Amino acid sequence: MCTIEIPDLEKQKRVLHLTCCLLPKANRDTMEVLFAFLGWASSFSHIDEESGSKMDIHNLATVMTPNILYPSAKNSSVDESFLAIEAVNALISYNDT
Numbered sequence: 001m002c003t004i005e006i007p008d009l010e011k012q013k014r015v016l017h018l019t020c021c022l023l024p025k026a027n028r029d030t031m032e033v034l035f036a037f038l039g040w041a042s043s044f045s046h047i048d049e050e051s052g053s054k055m056d057i058h059n060l061a062t063v064m065t066p067n068i069l070y071p072s073a074k075n076s077s078v079d080e081s082f083l084a085i086e087a088v089n090a091l092i093s094y095n096d097t
Contacts, residue, residue: 005083013094016087035095038064042092061089 006012020028038060045056055063062085069084 012090013097016090016094020091031091032095035092038092039095057092058085058089061085061092064088 006015020031023031039057041053042055042057042060044053045059046052065081065085065088068088071080
């Protein structure tokens with residue numbers, strides 16, 4: 001997995017969009033539904049102390065990332081894991097756009 005940190009938010013969105021466009025249509029459709037669901041699930045994290053969930057977008061991205069983006073080599077760095085979490089976080093957050 002190639003990891004590059006892009007500081008500009010608009011460039012981040014553009015790179016993620018172009019990367020997603022490279023996927024086969026069936027994978028893009030599945031990804032869109034999955035991230036829409038995760039975005040919907042995260043909407044319940046801020047209701048109140050008693051009935052709200054602790055699974056906001058960042059927590060969902062942290063849990064889901066190892067299942068979606070994983071390194072091809074066994075000796076991946078911690079930085080790669082954090083960047084992968086941020087990428088999934090952005091994909092969930094910007095799924096509508």
